[in-house]
Amino acid sequence: MNDMMASHGAPPTGSPVASAAGRPPVDREALAGALRALLGPRFMTEASDVEPYLVDWRRRYFGRAIGVASPQSADEAAQVVRLCVAHGAPVVPQGGNTGLSGGATPDDQGDAVVVSLRRMNRIRAVDPVNDTVTVEAGVLLAEVQRAAADAGRLFPLSLAAEGSCTVGGNLATNAGGVQVLRYGNARELCLGLEVVTPTGEVWDGLRGLRKDNTGYDLRDLFIGAEGTLGLITAATLKMFPRPAAQVTALAAVGSPRDGVELLALAKAALGPTLTAFELFSPLCLSLVLKHFPTEQAPFGEPHPQYVLLECSDAESEAHARERFETLLADAIDAGLVRDAAVAASVAQSRALWRLRELISEAQAHEGKNIKHDVALPISEIANFVEATDRLLADRFPGVRMVTFGHLGDGNLHYNVSPPEGAAPGSADQDAFLALQPAINEVVHDSVVAHRGSISAEHGLGQLRRDENRRYKSSVEMGMMRAIKSALDPKGLFNPGKVL
Numbered sequence: 001m002n003d004m005m006a007s008h009g010a011p012p013t014g015s016p017v018a019s020a021a022g023r024p025p026v027d028r029e030a031l032a033g034a035l036r037a038l039l040g041p042r043f044m045t046e047a048s049d050v051e052p053y054l055v056d057w058r059r060r061y062f063g064r065a066i067g068v069a070s071p072q073s074a075d076e077a078a079q080v081v082r083l084c085v086a087h088g089a090p091v092v093p094q095g096g097n098t099g100l101s102g103g104a105t106p107d108d109q110g111d112a113v114v115v116s117l118r119r120m121n122r123i124r125a126v127d128p129v130n131d132t133v134t135v136e137a138g139v140l141l142a143e144v145q146r147a148a149a150d151a152g153r154l155f156p157l158s159l160a161a162e163g164s165c166t167v168g169g170n171l172a173t174n175a176g177g178v179q180v181l182r183y184g185n186a187r188e189l190c191l192g193l194e195v196v197t198p199t200g201e202v203w204d205g206l207r208g209l210r211k212d213n214t215g216y217d218l219r220d221l222f223i224g225a226e227g228t229l230g231l232i233t234a235a236t237l238k239m240f241p242r243p244a245a246q247v248t249a250l251a252a253v254g255s256p257r258d259g260v261e262l263l264a265l266a267k268a269a270l271g272p273t274l275t276a277f278e279l280f281s282p283l284c285l286s287l288v289l290k291h292f293p294t295e296q297a298p299f300g301e302p303h304p305q306y307v308l309l310e311c312s313d314a315e316s317e318a319h320a321r322e323r324f325e326t327l328l329a330d331a332i333d334a335g336l337v338r339d340a341a342v343a344a345s346v347a348q349s350r351a352l353w354r355l356r357e358l359i360s361e362a363q364a365h366e367g368k369n370i371k372h373d374v375a376l377p378i379s380e381i382a383n384f385v386e387a388t389d390r391l392l393a394d395r396f397p398g399v400r401m402v403t404f405g406h407l408g409d410g411n412l413h414y415n416v417s418p419p420e421g422a423a424p425g426s427a428d429q430d431a432f433l434a435l436q437p438a439i440n441e442v443v444h445d446s447v448v449a450h451r452g453s454i455s456a457e458h459g460l461g462q463l464r465r466d467e468n469r470r471y472k473s474s475v476e477m478g479m480m481r482a483i484k485s486a487l488d489p490k491g492l493f494n495p496g497k498v499l
């Protein structure tokens, strides 16, 4: 089998084929030939080569494509775009393919070209005086962190997929992660971009400026656009001083409401040195301990909720520890904290973080679940959890809410698992999954009633595209469509995503 156009069930090549997505026909063979002439082996069509690019991380979306193009420079990427546009073929940008909303997977029409940025993986410049690092879009997040560390600086964006995801993907999804509370999300860490526009031009906006009021902020249009407005090919990112020490603690609290009160106390006591504030429920912890039996909880008895706090101190570990212990003692005196454990070593700190980071994987071991990545005003979080737990329990008896997330950023992963005993792959699980639209509606209606957002950090992709229409006003949708058609009049950039 030579050609994925055939191997993936696309119509036979040789003549233009109309797309069921309503796009004009694409002469796939001619475009494949032109891309092969431009990129040589960096345009792949072999089924075994392209397969991994056609399915998303969670294996929920499967697409088809003419092939996968891997440009090595912005100019080459621009030529790829110009060829695709000339042939009327959709362009689907892809980085590490770790996104959780199906944004990097082409649709099933088979007329798209996946443009992988992974070969654009050079660190172009590190400027310690300006505290910036300029990298190509395909650099892995972990490598940016390393480049900053080598310069004695910190690049704070950090998430569990950092060994696989790319800067381009982080910016295109405006990724969050565990240190947003202190440093902001990807948008706030980016000063400039280089972009290939849907017309195939290169915009060099790689400015390392912290102030630049010279018109519309084009950079912010591309950040969070999930590849629907252009290809990000490079970025200038902010670096920060490295903290002298990081100390982690786990606190047991009585409820999400107490967690929110503890957050206010911790912010007042620790100021900007509070770098993470994560909430998780006892069900989250018990799933981690069940599926990862080598992990241990630091408390002898279960508690109603847990908060993981991290303090990054500019002075010393002793200083950080002292401030942490004072905070926790005050919180115990105030009746907010029932028990607390402060990590005494890096190993203990990692062990506490694992209790938080293994939750998604532990929940996956229980079988399929229905995920929600929601943002709320912090002042509404407790009301949201109480109200939504009640609504779901009344309407879908037995379902289990696996609630955890970045409380400090007002971001909850409000995931719903089937009733206990529904074995993975069983009919009970299938029946549960059939409830997904109804459960989504209950959760997202409740999010919006509490003035929140149905996607905090995972984007819309294909997963939340239609639901988004339900919640955004026609004014907002109209402006989004106007921006899309101004920049991408042929609608060829990542069609079917976001809008």
Ligand code: FAD
Pocket: 057, 092, 093, 094, 095, 096, 097, 098, 099, 100, 102, 103, 104, 117, 137, 158, 159, 160, 161, 164, 165, 166, 167, 168, 169, 170, 171, 172, 173, 174, 175, 176, 177, 178, 226, 227, 228, 230, 231, 232, 233, 457, 458, 461, 494, 497
């Ligand atoms: P991809 O998955 O390849 O693409 C994602 C989207 O960006 C797609 O729409 C794609 O078309 C577009 N895109 C990619 N590259 C470009 C480019 N160069 N130009 C234009 N568009 C582009 N996210 C969080 O925010 N916080 C977390 O804590 C978090 N934890 C995660 C943990 C795990 C285990 C996993 C698997 C994912 C997690 N994510 C998290 C999801 C997160 O969105 C991605 O990990 C990451 O930001 C996407 O980067 P990527 O390079 O893999 O992008």
